[in-house]
Amino acid sequence: MQQDKHPEYQPVVFRDRAAGYAFLTRSTATSDQTITWDDGETYPVVDVEISSESHPFYTGKARTVDSEGRVARFERRYGSGEGQDAGGTG
Template identity: 70%
Template sequence: MRARIHPESRPVVFRDRSADVAFLTRSTARSARTIEWEDVTYPVIDVEVSPASHPFYTGASRVVDTAGRVERFERRYGRGRQ
């Protein structure tokens, strides 16, 4: 790597509050908030979705109102071409 052209990478804790999970990794993201992780202080970044809460990874499915979406589409754009 060339010197002084890449952002500084440092340890950061990402916290998913919806799943009550946190993980330590390296990132260039900055945060003013901190957290104690194994007796060391790290910056913390709260995220809305992580592998612990994403439906694809957890296998949890959500009920989607597909009928309502189809009806709304048909009202907006008319019935499909025949």
């Protein structure tokens, strides 16, 4: 690795404000704000809008797509296909 070309890799706390959750990891992210962690050390803290604690995919609260409604809307627009010749000759 070449010297002076890469950002410093250091411990950083990422805080999800929506979920009230924070976790300590290593990152190149920097911040002027700091937080005192459970181990008594002070680390830079980066506030994020969403993390695995609040993202609908990870929490299981994802919206499901109303596929039946889409099918019904398609059938209303283009017909249900009943009574039409499937081969297209008729």
